[in-house]
Amino acid sequence: MDGSDKAGRGESGALAEVPDGETLGASDAVKAYLGDAYDGVARYAELLLDQGELRGLIGPREVPRIWERHILNSAAVVPYLPESGSLIDIGSGAGLPGVVIAVMRPQLEVILVEPMERRTTWLNEVVSSLGLTNVQVNRGRAEEYHGAFEVDVVTSRAVAALSKLVRMSMPLVRVGGEMVILKGRNVAQEVEPARKLLRKYGVGDPEILEGSTVEGAESTTIVRVRRGK
Template identity: 35%
Template structure:
């Protein structure tokens, strides 16, 4: 298993940031009556299934720069990144206004000065921030191929695309078969880890060349007409 997914390293990161991470969990629970930011609402499950999962990606973050969490929902993984890496500027992107409003209040409560919240569709915001970020990531958003179309336009040359995936990722990337080059991306590097007895994977693509100007396409096109077919 790669060093980046070493359990001891993740445990060290968790312990170092535990007070702020627990305060974040408290915020998620307190907002649950107003807007559903996450699936589970109990603190123990939020920690073991969500916070720890996000922590596995922290060692993969760039040494400096701006990063974006697309489809952030309740701020997973973006708020975790902001807590663990206060030296980075984190953009949390979501199209649901209620969630964005809740995140504004939550990040203010946590006094996270390195967070920017944007309420927009990925396809629209990518036109404003094309190749602006060192890393674009997403967790539990959509299938891998569609996700790459959303994320690649955001990433600068030499940057990374990051996706959280389960065991079915192999079925999702098989149809791509090297066609990621159309999006300016390398083949993925895969970082496996185990969480609560289940297999998890972090997939990383390097931005090797500019993304084709045809991307991002109009809203909804990524889901209706797959770019790799």
Template identity: 35%
Template sequence: MPVLTESEIERLLAPYTNQNATLAAKMVEYLDLLVRWNARTNLTAIRTPEEMVRRHFGESLFAAAHLGDPLPDTLLDLGSGAGFPGLPIALARPEIAVTLAESQNKKSTFLREAVRTLGVKNVEVWAGRAENLPEGRQFHTVTLRAVDDMAAALAIAEPLVRSQMLLLTTATPGLPAGFSVIERLPLPESESGVLLRATRD
């Protein structure tokens, strides 16, 4: 039995995005894997499946719905953790080549297992620090969510960004020179969370 059914997940995700049955089915698999792994290795401090769906899947899919037009061709999720927001974005937007950068071994191992289990073809897991990516490599969009030190993460992100940054945060951070916030959206079901889309000037 799944932790939550497709219909339960669809109901929880309704405030965040319009999803199809295929996406909901993938979220069932992803949630089952996350709950199972989280019981033995601390991937997320959120423990209840319903909150995982709202906070992790919902907010990630909200970001997927606000990537701008035209859609990015490449996306780097910096400090991906258990895959948020990068992996749900990859599932919702299979036309985007997504790189999940995660330096903690237990989390990058989980990400590889999640990509394999979910059969995602448009995802690369970079099991290392983002600043050690091949020199000169850039991505149309870089996402940041729940990073410990936003200022340090933004400094790492800046040379990797070709066009825009997408930040899921509770405050407006000091952006690197040459970036401006062009969209600021409150996160559904959140008292203080916002989605910031910042582009190069």
């Protein structure tokens, strides 16, 4: 996601200023959007603000914009996910979007898959700190779990091109389940190179959707495909 712009357009078309960091996170709009999940998500944001840069999870320029660029960007995928069932977040990294999803969807069983040990250490600490009983952290690459289990949804954020994501993700999706991923605005250009792989799993044209949260915060692009075979 290109998060260089700090303003978004309101209903009138005029630019609406977006506060950075804690100001945005403490806004009434964000509290209303997150509802009962706000306290847990806010605690996760605090952990990222406190330790994210130190532990190499986010860059120094990302710290002031954790809420818009990372937390809300991750939250934008949640309306496209089921209330319950099972989900894998591949390449979870700092826990984006997997931890945000787990807090907002407490009835959803969430598996965070991440190959780097220092990141899985962080993820386990976050899960413990937030008391997330619906989360499991697995160290490894997505491909290592092909054939081990299947879930209702596989998600990811800024991990790879669509063709590579299909190879990594679709073997983990049960027939009738979905891959729902956060991608950049130019994802439509990635569809054709992925077409052959998509057909292998009985997928037609992917849905390219807009993920938005609060007014003024930049929206993101979401790709959703359903496995047919």
